[in-house]
Amino acid sequence: MKRLLITSLASAVGVAAVLAATGPAASAADREVVLTQGHIDLFDVTYDPAAGRLRLAVGDDTGAQKVFRDPSTVTIAVDEDLAATAVPDLPAYSFLGAPGDTVYLLPFSQNPDLPWPGWSTERLMGSLPAGTEVSTAADAVRLSVAVEGPGQVHAYQSNAFGSPINHYVDTRDAGPDTIPISRNAHVHTEWSFSALGEYTFTVTPTATTATGGTLSGDAATYHVRVGDPVVAPGLGLDVAANRPNAEYLYGQGITLTATPDAATDLDHYHWFIKGAGQTEYVVSNRSGTRELKLPTSTVWDGAQVVAKLYGHDHEVVAESEPITLAVDTLEPTTVLTAQADRAAYQIGQTAVLTSAQSPQTADDHYHWYVRKPGEEFYTWIDGTRAADATLPITADLQGAEVVVRLFDGDHAVLAESAPIVLTVGPAAAAATTTTVRLTRTSQRYGAAPGRADVAVSTASGAGAGRVSVSAGGRDLGTHALDGRGRASVALPARLAPGAHQVVARFVPADASAQAASSSAPARVTVAKARARVALRLAKPRVQAPARGRAVVRVAGVGTPTGKVRVLVDGKRVGTAALRNGRVVVRLPRLRAGRHDVRVRFAGDRHHAAAASAVRKLRVARR
Structure with missing residues (x-):
């Protein structure tokens, strides 16, 4: 058999190609899908991102919806009687054979009773990865085609005067030719086969990118049968x-x-x-x-x-x-009804299905069936052989139909229920438990604080997500759980004195998988900070009737506020308000002698009361 290499070409305005081979009929046989009529993009060129290569498909437009098929699964079948044409007595068509010879023609204009094959690059641009474009040149895409078969194959077009044009490849000289295919091209030609039999085309696509690079593709094999199929004799x-x-x-x-x-x-x-x-x-x-x-x-x-x-x-x-x-079908012997135990289900639940006969018969051979959306036929629910059944609920059962059938001893249907249509929602989120444990249940304002250790768990493992923590209504922020469902949060050092409830709230990463939850409150008690009261006498010795002065400073966490009381010999002699933690108090006139001076700080909302050390004041006689 002579094998010829031909390069098939196309352009945006349409071209013709000649694919020829000589030799005995090939042994190829019909493939799974046989196309006998209708529009076909025989060479549909796209880019396969997963493979990183060009890909050829057969665009099957012969049915209600277009289907793109693997070329290795398709046979193009040409009816011998419908396609038979005599070669015209015109010099321009001498390449088809002698005038009057029979060739088998698929015309340029569609004949609804014959295949109408062409080629297309219309889907190519949309299939390319981001940043890649095919060149706008007329020869951007090329199809290299090797043909085996019993006769010559021509693809060409005719002009307005009936003469053949765009006859880019003529296999009589066996020379390779190149015909360009532009991007976004959709081309039909006349196809002519000189002999009945099987033809095999091996087609390999290449393309040039806008930057001058090359895209390649794997070879695809096509099968065209002209005339009736030949079945090997000798085996029935x-x-x-x-x-x-x-x-x-x-x-x-x-x-x-x-x-x-x-x-x-x-x-x-x-x-x-x-x-x-x-x-x-x-x-x-x-x-x-x-x-x-x-x-x-x-x-x-x-x-x-x-x-x-x-x-x-x-x-x-x-x-x-x-x-x-x-x-x-048999005439029904009873009316069979079916019920589900719920109007709607969640994924992971189990449907309980029951049935009843009216009137009741002695027959008790049942099977339950389910048909999921998009399926044509019902499928037996494995193990169901009684009037009642159970069905584990999965996501693909949303909208599914369930029926029960009653059979006789020969497994013919005596009655069938109306379908139950299942409503399925997401699985219920797993319940979670959030707990808080305090490292210290008491602390002092301004001192080193304790921590709130949070743990979130489910029946099957750890919580996944974040927890928000509050103490006495004060937001302590949101914190990510570790892989064990735990987080440790420091309480504020300056949490207000008093008793506070510490609460953690779990926010799941996937609300459909785990439910939110809150902890029981943990109690922490905060004591007031200790204040330090310093007393200094402006002059430790005064002469009557001069009055002494007490210089007071109160230190603590931040700047204490409030009032101080001045005592002389244990008796209050004055009260003054702190300003920036300091105050100077003028003492009353005192009798001559020695006196004990002391200051007491009444405390504020953050500091406990405190007293200074005793200072001695000497009052001399005049």
Whole structure:
């Protein structure tokens, strides 16, 4: 087989490419997804941030919603009769073959009955990482394409006069060509295949960035089949159902088993299902083995199922005849109702489910089923075989539907309840316990303070978050807990004298995981600070009738305030207010002799009362 390397090109205004190969038909076989008609971005170029490389995908626009598929899972199937076209007797089209020769054409303008493949870089810019841009040059993106197949493949466009243009690659000379693809391009061309058979394209993307760098991508393989698929002869495949004639009653499990008619070591299967009224088979994701199990549903009534056995190169080596399923229902024998024990649940709780028959029958074979949002079929709740059941509540059950079914001895449904729709909220936050322990239950104003040791715990471990601490209503700030759920907070040295309650309040880091809590108050008693009263006589000796003067200074924590009383020989002779902790008091006229002078400080809100030492004053006669 001759293998040619071609570089496929595109521009913002549209281009054509020629992909050609010669030799016998390739052995490639249909892949999981077969596209027979509709719009297809065959070469969709994006950037994969996780891999750090360009990536190719197939933009499948043939269904209700666009799907981007791995190229290795897709076959483009071209119908022989719809695509057959005679080569025109025009010199400009001689590259297609002799006039009148048959080629298989996918036109530039969409034919709704045929595939309409093109290529696109429209998603590329939006997929690039921040700070990276593809060049605005016409050759910013390039696709290197290697083609294997039984004939020549051309992709081109025609101008307004019907002549081919943008025929950038002509494989007859086997020379490599380069066709540029600009960014944000979306291109369609005419595709022409000169022979029936299987074609394989190996495509590798590259791009130039705005700074001159290069982005590369891994090669992707594409499969195009022109005409009917070729199945290797010599191996047959039978499909048997677990019920006679594949006839089922609603509730009975459907199991299909594929069996080759000769011994083989091959064991790679795919199953294809065409629903009643549908025109296309769809690959099932429920099995890759010889056995296919389908969930209970009347949707299978009239469905056709085909099994295919694949070889080591993923080619089809055997294909079964379609088997048609029939699913019927029994008339209900009772009305079955289901109830949940709560209207709403939190994650981590368990739902208690009960059911009742009306009228009551002798049948007692039950199963419970759940269908989560987005799921098509109900799934059996493991272990449920009675009229009542339990279901652990998880986050994915929000909006889920639960039903109970009553079965006969042949596992056909006799009655089915209306669904219970579950309402699920976040799990309840774990309860926490906050405690405060004081290192000292009493302290003196201004002296070294004690500490409040805080601990927060749950039933299963330590609290995580912060605690705010207050003493006597005074905010002592917010403090982070350590890994053991503990914090140690110093009480203020100048906490006001008196009795105070120390309280800690826990603020969780995640309120959905742990609940807030407050401690019981711890009591601390603060005594007043000790004051020091100093007395000095301005003159220790005066001559009558002169009066002496007492110089008083009171020291403590900060500047004491309040009043002092002056005593002479034990009797109060005057009172004066402190100013900046000092005061000078003029003594009364005293009789001649010696006198004891003393000062008493009455105390203030922070200081206890105190007295000075006795000073001697001598009063001499005149």
